[in-house]
Amino acid sequence: MSLLSLTGIKKSFGAVSVLHGVDLNVDAGEVVGLIGDNGAGKSTLMKIVTGIYQADEGSITLNDESVLDLTPGARRARGIEMIYQDLALAKQQDVASNIFLGREPVRNILGVKIVDRGRMKQEAQVMIDRLGAKLPSITRPVGSFSGGQQQSVAIARALTFDPKIVIMDEPTAALAVREVQSVLDLIRQLKSQGISVILISHRLNDVLSVTDRIVVLRQGTAAANLKTSDTSMSEIVSAIVGGGDVAEAAAHEARG
């Protein structure tokens, strides 16, 4: 049974048709790579899932219940979580402040609601530990962290919402080589805890190494749906570019 199921999603902006009927299924605990060239419609599709855009046609269900009529906040409450490429972190605030931004725990001191720093730090530490992430200190501003460490803060924050599925937009795009592996480990960590992941990425090697399945979007349709263990770089590249100079593009990716 699918956790998240999209059927026949169509979307146009004015005269420009971006999605012409996309199907996508994600099982519980499954990691799905969503790839495709620039302008293939990946971001639009994910914004339809989180509720920022409304689909013109089609259905979206989470655990067989339609979420089409729900607001972004309500979908988040049902367990759909998205981590944007810019991470939406307040860089001068520390880890705990970022993780609990907008829902800081408070305690009453003489009738004044004071933010419970102790509890915040403790719970933030639990989340970081649960991810197995390495951070220099949870009381330092996140802006002083490396890209990978910031990524783990964003993931830890997503975890506090108890998500069923996490959508990650290019999490490895801006990272140093040695940091890519630790972010991929974080994704495996999510999977091991039964959380589904949709990974949007241009880095095909990363997608191949961490996903169970790969869905290729091309010109607004799901051009391919491949089991990662049965596919190859050249098959993926050919699905992305749709024939033509496949060999050269594949060779380039294989090197990269």
Added chain:
Amino acid sequence: MSKTVKYSTAGLATLAAVAVSVPAHAEEYGILMKTLANPFWGAMGEGVEEGAKNAGVEYYLQAVESDQAAESQLNVCNTMLERKPVAMITAAINSTNLLPCLKKAQDQGIKVVDLDGNLDPEILAAESIDITFSIGSDNVKAGAQGAEFMVSQLGADAQGPVLVIEGLSGNITGQKRATGFADALKELAPGLEIVASLPGDWDRGKAANITNDILTRNPDLKGIFAANDGMALGAMESVFAAGKGDDVIIIGVDGNSDAVKSIKSGRLTASVAQLPYLVGKQALENVKMAVEGNDVEKQVIVPTLVLTQEVMEAGSEPMLEFVK
């Protein structure tokens, strides 16, 4: 670097403990001015310093950054009291800003002098502050002198429009000069009509603009009285630019060096010179007498002098030496 900071702090603390034993000065006079950036106040400050040197007394002079910094002047005043002067000679920015400090000075037995008559006797009475004396020029009289001079040039039966440029709106000095002028003019030459009395905010450029506007409306303008020289010089530029330099009498107040130069070269007609240097000098001489226990006049009026090209070329006026 943080370590360096730590050690230097410890060092400073030790030195401080030693320094507290430095003895304070003997009898000192505190002088609090508005701002020395204005030549008028600068000259008055020089007069006070000269007076202090002549009298052989210790003094220390403070001023604030602008003549708008009312609260800042109050803070400086409070700080000056820490040095426990025997007298405070103060040129307050307005009639109320120094009141708490002056009260405190009075409580400490420090003699308080109102330099240039900025304090209001009624308010002083309400606050039960008893100042030693007030010294300055009579601004109403300065305005009246301006009117007298204008009438002497145009004749008592003259007819025509006159412009008055006031100081900063709400400033008591500017108001006194403007009303002094207006009242005297009405009496001496009723045919001369004040067609506009506008605040020039002590600003040369603003005065020039006002003059331009009024010249457009009243091309036959006979005279302009501005509440200070800066504004008179601004008005003069507009008058000359309109080609009416020979037709309009322009009078300022203060007798500052720019005005003196302009009068000498035949452009500005006259300035009712206050003698700030003399005011400052006399203030200190009088306060020294008071400190030594002598009676002094409660209200010292330092005369004003109408400066014209004629007066300066003759050079016979004894008060000219105080025009700076």
Added chain:
Amino acid sequence: MTPTHASSTPGLWSRLQEKSIEQLHIRLESIVVLLGLITLMAILSPYFFSVSNFMNILLATSTIGVLAIAATFVLSSGGLDLSLGSVLGLSGVVGATFAVNLGMPTPVAVLATIGAGALAGLVNGFVITRGFVPAFIVTLGMLGIARGLALVISDGRVIYGLPEWMVFLGQGRPFGVPMPVIIFIVVAIIMHIVLAYTRYGRHTLSIGDNENAARTAGINVEFHRLTLYTLSGGLAGLAGLLFATRINSGDPTAGITYELTAITAAIIGGTNLFGGRGSILGTMIGALIMGVLQNGLNLLAVQSYYQQMAIGGVLVLAVFIDQYQQRQETKV
């Protein structure tokens, strides 16, 4: 600390620094500079080190201090309020008009003073958040509007003669401590708690840090900004009350350029001009550094021109040190 702590054993200074930032939201350097300055002035002037002089310093800092609190809130939210000084002047005139010309009782006049400021701030906030006009423009406009209105209401004259209880707020000295100092310290403590330890304060910093992150986290950014400008105006009104009651009159020219002094105090105290970082305790130390510097130089009879240079220099130096530290710390 925590098991994830990866750096080598930190020295005493860094441990104290970390505690200070975590608990009090101030950097230790600012305290060191303040204490150093106090020590230096005590050495240079025999009149400096006395209780009455420290009261002078606090009294001289109180008006600017209250304004600097307002500046800290607005700046750390990524905003700007250039109308602080003018709103101070307007509030004082409104209060004096209520008390003197309309003969209202003291509590009404006091509320009117603070209310006038809050109203001006509300207008600022409304135009900024609903009209999408940049804060710089809106508050620059209010700088002119409030000053002009103050001159109109007072007819350009100082309104003298406030009722006794109002004057007490500015000139009273319970237990030898001037009332403005008491009011200033109480307000500073409350506002420090609000900014450092409540959700409202944490959200203020987050909005200044990354507006989109705050929005994603479900914070109503526009409404929050509206309340911030209103708070800022209200505090300017309170500063206007202190000013007016101190000199027993509503002065329409009160507070000219005070907004810049207030912003300077906030920046010296470690507030980020572009938002995301700021603490009231830090700002208080910034304001005191300026106050001590000015007082000391006054006692030494240094001309006011040099004082302005000194304060300008301290501002640049403070930001330089801050930037230097930031660069050191981001080298992980």
